[in-house]
Amino acid sequence: xxxxxxxxxxxxxxxxxxxxxxxxxxxxxxxxxxxxxxxxxxxxxxxxxxxxxxxxxxxxxxxxxxxxxxxxxxxxxxxxxxxxxxxxxxxxxxxxxxxxxxxxxxxxxxxxxxxxxxxxxxxxxxxxxxxxxxxxxxxxxxxxxxxxxxxxxxxxxxxxxxxxxxxxxxxxxxxxxxxxxxxxxxxxxxxxxxxxxxxxxxxxxxxxxxxxxxxxxxxxxxxxxxxxxxxxxxxxxxxxxxxxxxxxx
Numbered sequence: 001x002x003x004x005x006x007x008x009x010x011x012x013x014x015x016x017x018x019x020x021x022x023x024x025x026x027x028x029x030x031x032x033x034x035x036x037x038x039x040x041x042x043x044x045x046x047x048x049x050x051x052x053x054x055x056x057x058x059x060x061x062x063x064x065x066x067x068x069x070x071x072x073x074x075x076x077x078x079x080x081x082x083x084x085x086x087x088x089x090x091x092x093x094x095x096x097x098x099x100x101x102x103x104x105x106x107x108x109x110x111x112x113x114x115x116x117x118x119x120x121x122x123x124x125x126x127x128x129x130x131x132x133x134x135x136x137x138x139x140x141x142x143x144x145x146x147x148x149x150x151x152x153x154x155x156x157x158x159x160x161x162x163x164x165x166x167x168x169x170x171x172x173x174x175x176x177x178x179x180x181x182x183x184x185x186x187x188x189x190x191x192x193x194x195x196x197x198x199x200x201x202x203x204x205x206x207x208x209x210x211x212x213x214x215x216x217x218x219x220x221x222x223x224x225x226x227x228x229x230x231x232x233x234x235x236x237x238x239x240x241x242x243x244x245x246x247x248x249x
Contacts, residue, residue: 012166018183020219021167025188027215028195032202035194037143039063044119044144045111046070049079049104051139052131057094065093076117079108103131121145134174142190152180153193157200164204164222 012020029035038059041047046066054062069090073079079087087101094100107129111117119140120126126137138153152158154173162168162176167183170176184192196204203210209226217223 014183017167021165021183022185024165024167024216024219025184025192025195028199029191031215032195032198035191035198037139037194038197040066041143044140045076045117047143048107048119048126048129048132048136048140051136052104052107053091053094053100055100055131056096061093065091073108076108076111079104080112100131106130107132119144121148123150134177138177139193142193146190149186149189152177152184152189154180155193155197156206157197157204158193160206161196161200161204164209164220165216166221 037047039047039050039054040063041050049069050062050066053065069087072086072090073082082105084101084105087105088097091097091100091104110129111119115125121141123134123137123141126132126140127134134151135153135155138149138151142149142153154177158180159173159176162180168176168179170179180192181189200206203214209222211217211220211223211226214220214223
């Protein structure tokens, strides 16, 4: 995420920023009414393991791996008992497979021995598991235990779009989560990440968003900057206007 992303509009009070955020997410809900996690899962255990595997990997790739993994390891005890080299082979396509295999095996062991094979419901308990940081814990809670939501899962889409929208001043994901929790109504917390992931993939892309047609463009302080840069990029170079080929970049 570039540090050229804007701060909230100058002079905008917190109340005005909160009102703008409400309109932004109301429109995103209308635009992406089926927004939900792209990770295929049938229960909290499967979502937890899939989310651990999704670090620095696409959801699509994780979904290709997990059917065979969960057929071999349908519950935490089986995951704990599976030889590490077998787990490594199963999760290898997700990248960083040796560390991920160690993490899910250790998490399976803790779930089995400490929690009776049941995925815990709190941030504190989840982040004590191997390979589980606050973002992963929030993903599991928001999807499987939404009534116990304690925060917002801040991934790269959330960071990028909230900065572009001028709805946060933070750079660190934990600081950004604290700021967004104060800014957004609690009933939004479980939807924020899903909506922004869908919007980030469809429209507010990195490095250049597709501002024309964006459902919240009129509320975004970055729109003019990106539209101007897009027009500048589309203009021919001086050499090209004279008929000579433009220099390759």
